[in-house]
Amino acid sequence: MSALASLRTMRRPAWLGPFVALLVVYTIFAIITPEHSFLRSQIFLTMARQSVVLAICALGMTLVIVTGGIDLSTGSLVALTTVVVAKMLKGGSSPVVAVATAVAVATAVGAFVGVCVGRFRLMPFVVTLGTMAVLRGSAIGLASEQKIDCDPRGLDHLLEASLSAPGIWIALALAALVAIVLGYTRFGRHVFAVGSNEAAARLCGIDAGRVKILVYAISSLLAGIAGVMEFSTLTVGDPTDSVGLELDVIAAVVIGGAPLAGGEGSVLGSVFGALLIIVIRTGAVHMGMPSWVQYIVTGVIIFVAVAVDSARRRRTRS
Amino acid sequence: MNALVVSAIEKSFGPVDVLRGVDLEVHGSEVHAVLGENGAGKSTLMRIVLGLEHADRGTMTVGGKPYAPRNPADARRAGVVMVPQERTLCPHLDVIENIVLGIEPSGPLGVLREKDAVAVATRALALVAGEGRIPIRARAGAMSVADQQLVEIARALAQGGESARVLVLDEPTASLGKSDADRLFERVRALKESGLAVVLVTHFLGDVRDHADRYTVLRDGKVQGSGDPKTAPPEQIVHEMLGRELESVRGEADAAKGGAGYRGEAPGGGAETLLELRTVAGVAKPRAASLTLKRGEILGIAGLVGSGRTELLRAILGLDRVKSGEVVVTAPRGMGLLSEDRGGEGLMLGRSIAENIALSPRGPLFVNPSHTRADGARWISELSVRSSGPDQRVGDLSGGNQQKVQIARLLREDFDVLLVDEPTRGIDVASKAQVLDLLRELAGKGKGIILVSSQLDELVSTCDRIAVLRRGELSASRPATEWDEEKLLLEAAS
Ligand SMILES: Nc1ncnc2c1ncn2[C@@H]1O[C@H](COP(=O)(O)OP(=O)(O)OP(=O)(O)O)[C@@H](O)[C@H]1O
Ligand SMILES: [Mg+2]
Numbered sequence: 060m061s062a063l064a065s066l067r068t069m070r071r072p073a074w075l076g077p078f079v080a081l082l083v084v085y086t087i088f089a090i091i092t093p094e095h096s097f098l099r100s101q102i103f104l105t106m107a108r109q110s111v112v113l114a115i116c117a118l119g120m121t122l123v124i125v126t127g128g129i130d131l132s133t134g135s136l137v138a139l140t141t142v143v144v145a146k147m148l149k150g151g152s153s154p155v156v157a158v159a160t161a162v163a164v165a166t167a168v169g170a171f172v173g174v175c176v177g178r179f180r181l182m183p184f185v186v187t188l189g190t191m192a193v194l195r196g197s198a199i200g201l202a203s204e205q206k207i208d209c210d211p212r213g214l215d216h217l218l219e220a221s222l223s224a225p226g227i228w229i230a231l232a233l234a235a236l237v238a239i240v241l242g243y244t245r246f247g248r249h250v251f252a253v254g255s256n257e258a259a260a261r262l263c264g265i266d267a268g269r270v271k272i273l274v275y276a277i278s279s280l281l282a283g284i285a286g287v288m289e290f291s292t293l294t295v296g297d298p299t300d301s302v303g304l305e306l307d308v309i310a311a312v313v314i315g316g317a318p319l320a321g322g323e324g325s326v327l328g329s330v331f332g333a334l335l336i337i338v339i340r341t342g343a344v345h346m347g348m349p350s351w352v353q354y355i356v357t358g359v360i361i362f363v364a365v366a367v368d369s370a371r372r373r374r375t376r377s
Numbered sequence: 378m379n380a381l382v383v384s385a386i387e388k389s390f391g392p393v394d395v396l397r398g399v400d401l402e403v404h405g406s407e408v409h410a411v412l413g414e415n416g417a418g419k420s421t422l423m424r425i426v427l428g429l430e431h432a433d434r435g436t437m438t439v440g441g442k443p444y445a446p447r448n449p450a451d452a453r454r455a456g457v458v459m460v461p462q463e464r465t466l467c468p469h470l471d472v473i474e475n476i477v478l479g480i481e482p483s484g485p486l487g488v489l490r491e492k493d494a495v496a497v498a499t500r501a502l503a504l505v506a507g508e509g510r511i512p513i514r515a516r517a518g519a520m521s522v523a524d525q526q527l528v529e530i531a532r533a534l535a536q537g538g539e540s541a542r543v544l545v546l547d548e549p550t551a552s553l554g555k556s557d558a559d560r561l562f563e564r565v566r567a568l569k570e571s572g573l574a575v576v577l578v579t580h581f582l583g584d585v586r587d588h589a590d591r592y593t594v595l596r597d598g599k600v601q602g603s604g605d606p607k608t609a610p611p612e613q614i615v616h617e618m619l620g621r622e623l624e625s626v627r628g629e630a631d632a633a634k635g636g637a638g639y640r641g642e643a644p645g646g647g648a649e650t651l652l653e654l655r656t657v658a659g660v661a662k663p664r665a666a667s668l669t670l671k672r673g674e675i676l677g678i679a680g681l682v683g684s685g686r687t688e689l690l691r692a693i694l695g696l697d698r699v700k701s702g703e704v705v706v707t708a709p710r711g712m713g714l715l716s717e718d719r720g721g722e723g724l725m726l727g728r729s730i731a732e733n734i735a736l737s738p739r740g741p742l743f744v745n746p747s748h749t750r751a752d753g754a755r756w757i758s759e760l761s762v763r764s765s766g767p768d769q770r771v772g773d774l775s776g777g778n779q780q781k782v783q784i785a786r787l788l789r790e791d792f793d794v795l796l797v798d799e800p801t802r803g804i805d806v807a808s809k810a811q812v813l814d815l816l817r818e819l820a821g822k823g824k825g826i827i828l829v830s831s832q833l834d835e836l837v838s839t840c841d842r843i844a845v846l847r848r849g850e851l852s853a854s855r856p857a858t859e860w861d862e863e864k865l866l867l868e869a870a871s
Contacts, residue, residue, distance in 0.1 A: 245487040248470075252478055255467035262429070262465050263479030263536065264450030322469035 073316030074328035076367050080314075080360065081335045088342035097345060104220040106334075106341045108292075111218055111230045112137065114333040115285040116304065117311040118237045119278030121329045124312050125241070126274050127254040127321025128176060128183035133282050134304035135194035136165055138297065140286025142198045144214070145207035145296025154212050162283035168194065169279025173272030191305070198298035207296035217291035226288050233281065238326035250274060254321030310357065311336055314364040335360065379441070380405040380574035381426065381457070381543045386435035388421060390773070393765055395421050397598035398435070403543065408565060408575045410585040410606060413595035414618055414805045415777025416763035419578045420462050422595070423545050426576075427459045428452045440542055450479070456542035458533040460549055462578070462776050462803070463720055464525050466532075468518025473498040475517050476532045501535035502528070504564055506557075522552045522718060523682040530561065534568075544568065545576045548776070550584065551803045552717070554682030554831055555866070562588045580777075580805050582611055594618050619807055648672045650707055651794050651825040654693065657702035662688040664849035666702075670794060670825040675816060676854060677840030678829045679865045685849040686829045687717055690796040693827075708793035708825065715787055717798040717829075719776070723783045726772035730757065730764055733771050734785045756785035760811070776803040784812065788819075795819065795826045801835060813839045833862040845869050 088097045096102070116133050123130045140161045147157035168190065175186045218226030241247040252260040253267045260267050293300060313319065314335060315328030336357060343353040383401040387394070395418040403409045413419050424430040426437065428446030437444045439455045446452040452459075466475045473494055482493035495513070502511055506527045517525060526549065533544060546565075550558040565575055565588065577589060585592055585606045593603040594617040602617035648671040657666045662685030670676055680686045691697040693704055694714050706712065716723035724733055731753025735744070753767030760781045764774055771782055780803060787795055797816065801809045816839060820826055830836050836843055837860055844854035845868045852868070 243489055245481045245483045245489060248474065248478070248481055248489065251470060251474075252467050255469040256465060259465040259467050259475075260478065262427075262449050262459075262461065263532070264448065264453050265479050266448070266450070322467070 072327075073323065073325045073368075074331055076371065077315050077328050077331035077335060077364065080364065081331050081338065084335060084342070084360075085338055088338065088345070092342075092345060097342060101220065102341065102345065104222065106337050107227050108218055108220045108224065109341065110334055110337045111226050112285045112289050112292075112301075113304070113307055113311060113337060114330050115230050115233060115281050115288065116308040117315070117329040117333045118234055118326060119281035120305075120308045120312045121315070121317060121324050121326055122237070122241065122250055122274045123183070123278050124309070124317045124319060125250050125254045125321060125324040126271055127257075127319075128271065128274070129187065129309070129319065130172070130275065130278055131184065131187040131305050132168070132172070132190040132194055132279075133308050134301040135191045135198065136168060136279060136282045137286040137289050137301040137304055138299065139194050139198040139201070140165055140283050141290040141293060141300055142202045142207060142296040142298050144287060144290045145209045146201060148212060148214075149207060149209040154214050158214070158287050161287060162280060165283025165286065166276050166280040169276040169282075170272060172279070173275030176275060177268035177271030195298070195302075202296055202298040204298075206298075209296070211291070211294045214287070214291050215294045218288045226291060229284070230288075233284070234326060234330050237277075237281075241324075241326055246270070246273070251322060254323075256322075307336055308333075310361055314361060316364075316368055318368070332364075379403065380439065381444075381576070382438045383422070383426065384436050386422065386425060386432045386437070388418075388425060388430065388432050391765075394598055396425075396432070399595065399598070399600055401593055401600070403574045403576055405542070405572050405574050406569055407590040408569055408577055408588055410589035410592040411576060411578045411595065412580075412582075412585065412592055412614065412618055414763075415781075415803075415808055416775040417595040417618075418598055419595055420547055420775060423459060423547050423576065423578060424461075426452070426543075426545060427457060453479075453536055456537060456540045457545070458537040458541055458543070459545035460526075460529045460533045460547060462547040462551075464522065464529065466517040466525055466528060469516060471516050472502070472511055472513045472520075472528055475528060476501055476535050478532070480536055480538070497535055498531070501531040504534055505530045505561060507560070521683060523554060523557060526552050527557065527561075530564075541573055543574045543576065545578075547578045548580065548803055549577070550579065550581065552799070556870075557682065558584075580803065580809070582606075582614060582806070585614075586611070596620060615806060618805070648674070652693070652708060652712070653703075653705040655703040655705070657689075657692060657704055658700045659685075659688055659692045659697050660700055661685075662849040663692060663846065663851060666692075666846070666849075666851035668844060668851065668854060670827060672793075672823050672825055673820055674841040675820050675826040675828055675839060677836040677843035677857065678827060678846055678851070679833060679836055679843055679869050680829075680846035681869050682831070684846045684869065686846055687798055688849075689846065689851070690714060690798055690827065690829060693796060706794075710791060710793040712794040712796060713787045713790050713792035715783055715795065715797045715800055717802065719779050719783060720772075724771050724779060726770070726779075728771060729753070729768045730762065730771055730774070730782055731767035733782050734789055736786060737790055739790075752789070756782075756789065760785055760815075761808070777805055777808060780804055781808065781812075784815070788815075793824060795824060796829075797826060798829045799831065800828070801830065801832060809835075833865045836865065837861060 089095055120130060143161040143164055144157045147160055172186055172190055175181045176183045218224055249265050249270050252265060253270045257267050311332035312329045314332035317324030339356050340353050379402050381403040383399060386396050386399045388396040399422060411419050425432050428448045428451050439457060444455055476498040477494045482490045484490055511524055511527060530549060549561060569575055579585060589606050592606045594601045596618060650669055650671050652670040654666050654668045658664050666689055678686055688697060692699050694712055720726055731749045734753050734756050735749045750767045757764060757767060762778050762781045764778060771779055800812050804812060813835060816826055828840060837857055840857045842854040843857050843860050845852045847869060
C-alpha cells in the first residue's frame with residue numbers, strides 16, 4: 060500500500076475537529092478585536108489560567124464518559140474542596156495537609172459513587188444527581204452558610220496568569236498522564252471495553268465493576284485537584300462556587316468528540332474542548348459582548364461539534 | 378481423562394426451572410455435541426460452565442480438580458473458554474484489541490506492548506481464517522456478522538492460550554457460510570487432536586454426525602440421551618430432542634393450520650406484481666440486481682457470505698441508499714424485514730415479548746396494555762414461543778425463541794411483501810420446519826416473500842424461484858425445481 064493510500068484510509072483522529080475549531084475561533088477573535096489585542100500574551104496567559112479548572116475536570120469526565128457514564132457532581136465537589144481547604148487552613152493546618160485532606164475527601168466521594176455504579180449497578184445519572192445535591196448541602200453546612208476567609212498561605216500563588224505559575228504546568232502534566240493511561244495501558248483499554256460492550260468485557264474476564272470504581276475515584280480525585288486550583292483563584296472557601304460547572308465540563312468532553320453512549324473519547328479532544336469554551340468566554344468578555352451572546356455561541360458550538368462528529372462517523376463507516 | 382465433568386447441575390430463573398439435574402462428561406480430545414430444542418437450557422448450562430451464571434446446586438470438575446468459577450476470569454485460569462451464542466465484541470475496538478481483551482500483553486505499570494498483542498492476535502486469527510481474510514485494524518462494529526463470529530472464535534483460542542483444556546462453542550456456525558464453517562471444523566479437529574475438549578452446541582445434525590464424537594441431548598432440564606452420533610440414527614436423536622417424532626410435529630402443525638399446501642400451485646402469469654427492481658445498485662453492494670416479485674410466490678436468494686444478500690434486502694427497503702436503478706413497490710400493504718441481526722436491530726431486548734410484537738409504525742394513538750398482552754399471548758401460542766408469558770423480557774429468551782418473536786411482529790403487521798433474512802438461524806429442527814411451513818402458508822395467502830438463506834436445502838424445498846447473488850450481481854431467477862444444493866453452491870461460488 061502506498062503511503063498516500065494508507066494516509067487516506069487512516070482514521071482521522073477525534074481531536075482534529077475540536078483543534079481546528081479552536082484555531083478558527085481564536086483567529087476570528089484575533090482579527091476582530093481592536094488592534095488585535097486578543098493576541099497579547101497577557102490575555103493568552105489569562106485564558107490558560109482560566110482553563111485549568113475546567114480542563115482538569117474534563118480529564119476525569121472523559122474517563123467517566125468513555126465508560127458510558129456521567130458525573131453531575133463535579134461542580135459541587137469543587138466547591139466542597141475549596142471549603143475543606145479553607146476550613147483546614149483557618150484551623151491552622153499546613154497547606155500540604157489541607158490540600159491532601161481535601162483531595163482525599165474528593166477521592167473517597169468518587170469511590171463511593173463508583174461502588175454504587177459498579178457494584179450495585181445503579182444509574183450513574185441518578186447516583187451523581189443525588190451526590191451533587193448532598194455535596195452542595197455539605198459544603199454549605201460545613202461553611203456555616205458563608206464564605207470562609209483565611210490566610211491562603213502561599214496557595215494563592217498556585218494558579219496565576221504567569222508562565223511560572225505551577226498550576227498551569229500541573230494541569231498539563233495531568234493531561235499527559237491521563238492521556239497515557241487511557242491510550243497506552245491495560246487499564247485504559249479496559250475503560251474503552253467496558254464502555255463499548257460491558258458484556259464482552261465481562262466475558263473476557265474484566266471486572267467491569269472494578270474498572271468503574273477506579274474511573275469514578277480518579278475522576279473525583281481530579282475534581283479535587285481542580286478544587287484546590289479554584290481555591291487558589293478565590294483565596295476563600297466558597298460553598299456556592301462552581302454551580303453548573305459540570306455542564307461546562309460535559310460540554311468540553313462532548314465537543315472533544317466523545318459520544319455520551321460511551322466507548323469513544325480522547326483526552327486531547329476534551330482539552331481542546333475546554334480551551335474552546337474558555338476562548339469563547341474570554342473573547343466575548345474582551346469584546347464587551349453581553350453574557351447571553353457567550354451562552355448562545357457556546358451552545359451553537361456544541362451543536363456544530365456533534366453534527367460534524369456524527370458526519371465523520373458516517374463517512375468512516377461507509 | 379475427563380476434561381470437564383458436570384454433575385447434578387440445577388438452575389432456575391425465578392419460577393422457571395431451566396436445568397433440573399444435568400450431568401455431562403466431556404473427555405479430552407473429543408468433540409462433544411450438546412443438543413436440544415430452543416429453550417432446552419443449552420446456553421444456560423454453558424454460561425454456568427464459564428462462570429457467567431451460577432448453578433443453584435451441583436458440582437463441576439475440570440481435569441479432575443473441583444471447579445467452581447465465580448467469573449469468566451476464573452474459568453480462563455482453569456483453561457475453560459467459550460464463544461457465546463450472541464455476538465460479544467466491543468464494536469469500538471479493532472480486531473486486535475478485541476482478541477487480546479483481558480489478556481493484553483503489558484509491561485511494568487500495565488503499559489501495553491502493542492507488538493506482542495499483534496503477534497498473539499494474528500496467531501489466533503490464522504487458526505480460524507485464511508491470510509488477509511480479516512483486516513486486523515478494522516473496527517469490530519463495522520464488520521459483517523460472519524467476520525465477527527470468526528474474530529470471536531479467534532479470541533476464545535487466544536484467551537485459552539497454551540493452557541486451554543475446554544473450548545465451548547455455542548452455535549458457532551449459525552452465521553457462517555459453508556467455506557468458513559468447513560474451515561472452522563478443520564480447526565476444531567486439529568484442536569481436538571492436540572488434546573482439547575470441545576463442547577459444541579448446535580442445531581445442525583449434519584455437523585454433529587460429521588464432526589462430533591459424542592452427543593448429549595437436553596430436554597425439560599434433564600439429559601434425555603447420549604451416544605455416538607455416527608451410529609445413532611438421526612430419527613432417534615430427533616426423538617430424544619423433541620420427545621416425539623418430527624413428522625408428527627409437521628403433521629400437527631399442518632392440521633392446526635388447515636393443511637397448508639406445499640410446493641405447487643405456483644402463481645399464474647396473471648398474478649399481481651408486488652415489487653420490481655430494475656438494475657438496482659447500492660453504495661458498495663449490490664452492484665446490479667433486477668427482479669420481480671408477484672403475489673403468492675417465494676423468491677429465494679442464494680449466495681455466499683459477503684455476496685451482498687443482506688445489503689440487497691436493505692436497499693429494497695430503503696434502509697441503505699440506492700445509488701442507481703429503480704425500486705418499484707406496488708404492494709398496497711408495504712414491506713417488512715426480518716433482520717439477521719436479532720439483538721442489534723431486530724428486537725428491543727430490554728422490553729417484553731408483547732411490546733416487541735406490538736411495535737408498529739401504524740396503529741392507534743393510544744395503546745391498551747391489556748390488548749397488547751392478549752395479542753402477545755396469542756402469537757406466543759401460535760408460534761409456540763417458549764416463555765413464561767407475554768410479559769417476559771425478550772432478552773431473557775433463548776436465541777431461537779427470540780427469532781420467533783421477531784417473526785411474530787412481521788406477521789402481525791400483515792405486510793404484503795416480507796423480506797426474510799436467515800429466518801431459521803439458531804432455530805431447532807421442529808421450529809425450523811414450522812417457520813418454513815409458515816412462509817409457504819403465507820405465500821399461499823397471497824403474500825410475496827423474498828427469502829435469503831445460507832441453508833441451501835431450505836431454499837430448494839421452500840422457494841418457487843431462486844436467484845443467485847454473486848459478488849453483488851444477481852442472476853436471473855429460475856424455478857426451484859431446476860435447482861439442487863450442488864448446483865446452487867457451484868453457481869454461487871463460481
Ligand atoms: N436471565 C434469565 N432470566 C429468565 N429466564 C432466563 C434467563 N436466561 C435464560 N432464561 C430461560 O431459560 C431457558 C433456557 O434458555 P437457553 O438460552 O439456555 O436455551 P437454549 O437451549 O440455549 O436455546 P436456543 O437453542 O434457542 O439457543 C429459556 O426458556 C429462557 O427463557
Ligand atoms: Mg442457546
